[in-house]
Amino acid sequence: MNVLKKVKRPMPTKCLWCDGPLEDGHDLWDIFISSSIICGNCEAKFKVKRQHFKIMGIRAESFYLYNDFFSDILIQYKECFDEALYPIFLWRYNKYIHYRYHDYTLVPMPSSNHKKDERGFNHLNLMFASCNLPFCDCLYKIDDVEQKKLSALNRKNIHLGLKDMEIPNKLLLVDDVCSTQTTLKKAIKLLANKHRKIRIVVVAYNSPKKNKSKKT
Amino acid sequence: MQCPRCLNEDDSYFYLGSKGWMCRKCISFKRVLILEEQDKPIGIEPKDDCGEYVLRYPLTSLQQIVSDQCAKLVLENDILIEAICGAGKTELVFATIAKMLKMKKRVCFAISRRQVVLELHQRLANTFKEAKVVKVCQGFSDDLYGDIVVCTTHQCYRYYQYFDCLILDESDAFPYKGNDVLAGIVRTSCKGHMVYLTATIDNYLKQRIKDKSIVHLQLNARPHGYDLPVPKKIIAFKGILLGILIKWIYEHMEKPLIIFVPTIQISKQLYYFLHLFFKCDYVNSKSLNLDEKINRFRKNEYKLLIATTILERGVTIENVNICVFMADHKVFDEASLIQMSGRVGRTFKYPEGECLFLCTKQSEQVDECIKKSQKANANKMFVV
Numbered sequence: 001m002n003v004l005k006k007v008k009r010p011m012p013t014k015c016l017w018c019d020g021p022l023e024d025g026h027d028l029w030d031i032f033i034s035s036s037i038i039c040g041n042c043e044a045k046f047k048v049k050r051q052h053f054k055i056m057g058i059r060a061e062s063f064y065l066y067n068d069f070f071s072d073i074l075i076q077y078k079e080c081f082d083e084a085l086y087p088i089f090l091w092r093y094n095k096y097i098h099y100r101y102h103d104y105t106l107v108p109m110p111s112s113n114h115k116k117d118e119r120g121f122n123h124l125n126l127m128f129a130s131c132n133l134p135f136c137d138c139l140y141k142i143d144d145v146e147q148k149k150l151s152a153l154n155r156k157n158i159h160l161g162l163k164d165m166e167i168p169n170k171l172l173l174v175d176d177v178c179s180t181q182t183t184l185k186k187a188i189k190l191l192a193n194k195h196r197k198i199r200i201v202v203v204a205y206n207s208p209k210k211n212k213s214k215k216t
Numbered sequence: 217m218q219c220p221r222c223l224n225e226d227d228s229y230f231y232l233g234s235k236g237w238m239c240r241k242c243i244s245f246k247r248v249l250i251l252e253e254q255d256k257p258i259g260i261e262p263k264d265d266c267g268e269y270v271l272r273y274p275l276t277s278l279q280q281i282v283s284d285q286c287a288k289l290v291l292e293n294d295i296l297i298e299a300i301c302g303a304g305k306t307e308l309v310f311a312t313i314a315k316m317l318k319m320k321k322r323v324c325f326a327i328s329r330r331q332v333v334l335e336l337h338q339r340l341a342n343t344f345k346e347a348k349v350v351k352v353c354q355g356f357s358d359d360l361y362g363d364i365v366v367c368t369t370h371q372c373y374r375y376y377q378y379f380d381c382l383i384l385d386e387s388d389a390f391p392y393k394g395n396d397v398l399a400g401i402v403r404t405s406c407k408g409h410m411v412y413l414t415a416t417i418d419n420y421l422k423q424r425i426k427d428k429s430i431v432h433l434q435l436n437a438r439p440h441g442y443d444l445p446v447p448k449k450i451i452a453f454k455g456i457l458l459g460i461l462i463k464w465i466y467e468h469m470e471k472p473l474i475i476f477v478p479t480i481q482i483s484k485q486l487y488y489f490l491h492l493f494f495k496c497d498y499v500n501s502k503s504l505n506l507d508e509k510i511n512r513f514r515k516n517e518y519k520l521l522i523a524t525t526i527l528e529r530g531v532t533i534e535n536v537n538i539c540v541f542m543a544d545h546k547v548f549d550e551a552s553l554i555q556m557s558g559r560v561g562r563t564f565k566y567p568e569g570e571c572l573f574l575c576t577k578q579s580e581q582v583d584e585c586i587k588k589s590q591k592a593n594a595n596k597m598f599v600v
Contacts, residue, residue, distance in 0.1 A: 083231070120234040
């Protein structure tokens with residue numbers, strides 16, 4: 001278990017996504033009060049939708065709907081290795097997560113080792129770093145296959161393993177996108193026991209209904 | 217600090233990440249670490265004897281001069297070939313490509329638009345029958361290496377310092393135009409000299425001509441020898457323009473007609489209005505069956521097509537006449553007006569045609585376009 005040091009970097013002077021002036025699209029309130037890192041025009045493209053749902057009886061919540069804009073940002077962050085984008089996802093909710101789950105330990109869903117080495121950073125740990133909560137990287141992928149290359153059916157065959165380490169009793173499972181819920185369900189199966197309290201936070205929720213209509 | 221891929225020097229784009237300094241200006245092409253040596257693709261060795269080519273028609277004397285000059289000077293200089301629409305720009309560089317292939321050098325033909333890549337690939341493969349010609353664009357990225365690589369400018373990021381000669385076609389077209397990242401990526405993919413092919417030169421090329429850092433070859437004659445059609449300009453209120461447009465369509469109904477409009481919305485509105493009088497259709501970037509609509513137009517199933525700037529380049533339709541509706545609109549710049557008027561009279565069979573600009577007010581761009589056409593007709597060739 002380790003606490004990831006809060007990453008200190010200078011405040012950006014332009015929008016992290018479009019490189020335009022930060023003031024663009026913001027009203028007076030935003031300019032004076034908000035510590036925004038993206039301009040108002042880009043912020044408006046995020047589809048904020050707080051959702052509460054359950055996965056295998058465990059309470060979960062998400063902050064955004066997974067739309068094309070979110071997908072573009074996530075791809076640049078995860079696949080193009082644009083590490084600078086890490087604060088864009090949760091800058092609104094860092095404090096909320098910190099206070100709401102103050103006695104929990106974060107358990108990020110694991111990435112393939114190959115991808116982790118190539119990236120040079122753990123994308124979920126960095127995304128949730130500003131929440132100032134301890135991390136417990138107790139899960140790992142057995143097959144070490146990149147999930148995006150698998151179909152929804154094949155994702156059911158993803159195998160997760162549990163590292164031999166001390167695991168706290170209050171765990172907050174965190175992931176970037178919740179689509180098929182496969183990884184989170186596997187993680188719950190591995191971690192759930194009578195004494196353990198588990199909650200889930202995902203940044204964006206990808207509606208299964210939307211997926212179905214997209215495929216057809 | 218300078219990005220080795222996009223040549224960016226603006227400090228605000230550099231970011232110190234876990235693996236070192238990276239450039240965020242070109243990050244959408246995947247991270248590049250500034251201080252690390254870049255991987256150069258190994259590729260394949262060019263084949264022997266693949267420089268022979270067959271032309272569909274012999275070059276005119278003016279074309280031959282420009283073609284020879286380009287082939288002669290390309291080893292020592294960057295070259296700009298400024299040629300009017302329909303002047304046979306592609307044929308002008310065949311000799312250069314052949315020379316490079318005979319010297320076992322790697323050649324790239326980079327273009328902004330995917331559709332043109334597919335067409336040009338076919339054309340080059342038919343011309344250079346012995347060479348391996350590969351197309352690299354969205355949907356075609358399995359085979360990356362050949363004697364000639366035809367690719368979109370976006371795909372050049374795969375070939376860091378790989379090509380000995382890069383021919384950049386339509387450098388005045390979206391999305392390459394004004395895009396520093398693409399310009400940098402194209403530049404760094406070529407370790408030799410570049411040939412720019414364009415009908416309208418941008419500020420960067422103007423500056424290079426001024427600096428004398430580029431050889432400027434100009435060809436203002438089409439292979440069939442006919443003059444470039446000079447557009448006619450009419451200025452009136454919108455309502456009157458519509459009347460003039462209908463009259464113009466009636467007068468030219470025996471030929472295929474394209475009416476260019478500035479926006480998608482206007483293309484739909486004009487279609488709803490005109491289809492009351494004529495059998496017509498409209499195309500824009502949102503059209504799902506674009507190719508099908510164009511094919512039906514080519515087959516003369518209908519004589520009137522309303523189009524946005526999506527058809528301004530890369531489309532040759534025999535015997536077509538052009539009208540640009542609201543030519544003074546800010547969407548149309550000088551380059552796009554020149555390209556649209558350049559759709560007229562491109563083939564040997566139908567070397568003449570008419571182009572009409574309908575404007576609601578005076579426009580510098582329209583005047584400049586007309587002036588340029590007149591100037592091109594007066595001065596057929598120019599070599600610096």
